[in-house]
Amino acid sequence: MSAIQPNVQPPVSEELELVRRAKRGDDSAFEELVRRYDRNVFRIAQHITQNREDAEDVVQDAFLKAYGNLAQFQEQSKFYTWLVRIAVNEALMRLRRRRPERMVSLDEDVKTEDDSLPREVADWSPNPEQMYNQAELRDILTRTVQGLPPGFRTVFVLRDVEGLSTEETAQALDLSIPAVKSRLLRARLQLRDRLSRYFQKRASGDGNT
């Protein structure tokens, strides 16, 4: 079985060149950074906040913060990792504001040990995506990932959807590498378990879910 390949990201040196130009006051360079990463920031923000308006605000505030604090970016990590860190914090802040009754933190939901053990081991249909139309599939995937605790969801989105490395995810979330790995494993297993309800092989022609 082949390993999952990370999403391709542009070379660092080119990004660093843009950052340095932006630091010298070249706004067109900063605008290029916005164009390069606004879609990623929006996806991350919407995954965390689960709210479109909040995600729009996060995109604006994260870039504005990055712009205002560019001089403090030390160039020891990728600009993108630094930006994601800002965006995640903004998104979590908004999530907390909307759900004050629940403390939202990246450290929560890590105590249960058995929650991720596979319960569902039925094999899936060979082409699970084709069992549903596009809108149905979207709905299934959205509801399933939204069911994860924020701490798991964030790690899964950064690692598996956005393609950050384990080290970059740890940096962006201020977590240790073992913590990232453990959350990622449990997020993946929980999603897999929940998706199995929808994607497992059906007896031919019964049409039931």
Added chain:
Amino acid sequence: MKCTEFLNELTNYLDGALDDRTKSELEDHLAWCHNCYVVCDTTRKTIEIYRNSELYELPNDLRGRLQSAIMAKCTAQKKSGPQKV
């Protein structure tokens, strides 16, 4: 290798981050343990489905508006005085 040991290594395996020896032990386990094979295969599919899903794509019109708003705010921030370093 037991099923629980397999599960602990699953993420490293799917990410291609295992040394040859552990990888081969894991693949021996997969060869005879059908449940772990299914879990491994469907976890890989889960990741691929999400990666290809294009959930929450930013629509072009909204994208244009956000970019303009961001750059306008940046310009305003610059005019209102240099940020402290």
